[in-house]
Amino acid sequence: MGKQVMVSLCCIALLGIVGCECFQCEQKAAPSPAPVKTVEPKPAPAPAPATNRVSRIYGDKLGCGSVRIDKELPATVQLGQPFTCTITATNLTDVELSQVTVNDRIPANFEFKSADPAATPKDGMLTWVIDTLGPNASKKMTVTGSAKEVGWVQNCADATYVILACAKTQVVQPALTLAKECPAEVLLCDQIPLKYTVCNKGTGTASNVMISDVLPDGMTQATGQKTVDIKVGDLAPGKCMTYTVVAKAAKTGAYKSGASAKADGGLKAESEVCATAVKQPVLAITKTGSEKQYLGRKVNYEITVANKGDAAATNVVLTDSIPAGVAEVVASDGGQVAGATATWNLGTIAAGQSRKVTIGYLPQSAGSFSNTASVAATCAESVKASAKTDVAGIGAILLEVIDVSDPIEVGKNETYIITVTNQGSAPDTDIKIECKLEEAMQFVNASGATAGSHAGGVVTFQSLGSLAPKAKATWKVEVKATKPGDVRFTTTMTSKQLGREVMETEATNFYQ
Missing domain, CATH: 2.60.40.10 (Immunoglobulins)
Structure with a gap:
């Protein structure tokens, strides 16, 4: 009569969560192994099978992850001879299972030799823990031993598993950089463009980014503000924002300053110092x-x-x-x-x-x-x-004196004409004329540009205030010849512009 080996399997199903989706299955106690009934072997019409194979599914395959345990061992073995039992755990779901634990009970009439993967019996139990069992994946385990007595060798295996409640959060680190650009040299009347570029070179969004710059003394924004404050807002990873502010300088000199940027979470960045020389032509x-x-x-x-x-x-x-x-x-x-x-x-x-x-x-x-x-x-x-x-102008006056009738008979009158001409380019002023009469001349009359008077044989004319360039002034002196002779009529002239007097003498022949 052939001998049969009966295998009993047990399982416990647990609650599982994967990622952000929750799979929940009804917790069921693994069914107790059915009692083994001793059945008298009957003559079989065909040869007995070479192996016995038992399968059991743990968990609700429709609702959540499930594990199937397949156990295979020879149909008959010889007393004291080693034989191997194969246990296969299979994930029947499309999710990964964790902490899949397979327990195999060692019956009292079985002498344990080895296990692969290695396992050490403890309290009549071999235990394998599979850390993770991927979707539709299988894990095989073997147990080798021998029967201690004739009869049935019956052992049971069960499996438990965990569908992990897994959630993940991304750990990021935003990183700010800030650059400030300014012209190296400008004129005092020029506007000064200040260029700020803030970048997020990290792995997460930088929130509430702000750029600040305290301008150096003597420099303000074109609108008059002493500081630059730019609200950038949120800055995504790998993104840069550029802003330009127009400034002006109140005087010439060297202006230096650096800018700073900050964001939530204590993020900070400093630019290098930017220098501008403000110059001016004078x-x-x-x-x-x-x-x-x-x-x-x-x-x-x-x-x-x-x-x-x-x-x-x-x-x-x-x-x-x-x-x-x-x-x-x-x-x-x-x-x-x-x-x-x-x-x-x-x-x-x-x-x-x-x-x-x-x-x-x-x-x-x-x-x-x-x-x-x-x-x-x-x-x-x-x-x-x-x-x-x-x-x-240059004053240059000419004095001319002429007698009208020469010679002149004694007893008759002679007229002398005195002419002053300004030949220069400037007026001549304070012109004075004076005429001297000799003993043979008797004063009769004086007239001309200014009034004249006679005293002691001298005729004096009042001063002529000014004589314009190219202008002339004329005076006349009339005398009576009183005795014959070669007489002289002498005229002198002075003016403010002349350094010395000018004298002119006119000769007249008085005859009898």
Whole structure:
């Protein structure tokens, strides 16, 4: 008669959670193994099978993860001879199972030899713990031993498992960087663009990002604020935001500052210090020329424009006013004369350099001639310089004396005409005429540009206040010839402009 081996299996189903989805199955106690009934073997029509195989499913396959245990061993074995039992645990679900525990009970009539994977009997039990059993995966275990007595060797296996309640959260680390860009050099009149670029080079969103910059003394935003505060908001990983702020400087100098950025969670970033040199061209002008000049000669001026600042002066334009009453205006170095203005386009004058030009003209009359030159350039204050020249004429008076009738008979009257002509370019003033009569002359009358009087043989005319250039003044003295002779009529003239008196003598022949 053949011998049969009966195998009993047990299982406990547990609650399982995977990821963010929860799978719950009804907890069921594993069914107790059915009692083994001894059945008298009956003659079989066919040979007995070579192995016995038993399968049991643990858990509700429709509701959650389930494990099937397959146990296979020889149908008959010889007393004392080793044989092997194979146990296979299979995950019948599409989710991963954790802590799958397979327990195999060692019956009293079974001599345990070895297990693969290794397991050590404890309290009549072999236990294997499979950390994870993937979806639809299987794990095989074997037990090798021998029967201690003739009869039935019956053992049971059960399995428990856990569907893990797993949830995950991503651990991120935002990381801020901040760069500040500014021009290395500007002019004082220029706007100063300040460029801020904040980036998140980390792995998570940076929240409530803020950029701040305290501007250096003397620099403000174009709108007047002393600080820069930019609300960036949230900044995703790998994203950058760029902002430009327009600033201005109140004076020349070096301006340095760095910016900072911050975000929730104590995130901070500092930019490198950004430096801008603010410069300005500073113009200076001088105008020199003769303080005095005589009429008929040209008046010349030299104009010097210098840049005393620390930046090049560009678009330099020099103008000079031309006074009225002049002619023959000549401007050097390409100066253009239009109306009452001479203009020079001097272009660029480097810091510490200067340019010189000249201008000249011919005054048409005596007087004081004053004019002003001014210069302007980009981002430079306009400056002016004036010069004045007093143009004086030259007084040159001519004294002429003639007798009307020469010779003259004794007893008759002779008239002497005195003429003063201003041949110069300036008025002659305070002109005085005095005539001396000889003994043979008897005073009769005096007339002319000013009133005259006679006393002691001298005729004196009142002073002539002014005689304009090219003008003439005439006086007459009438005398009576009293005795014959070669007589002389002597006239002297003085004026404010003359350094000494002028004398003129006219000879007349008195005959009897």
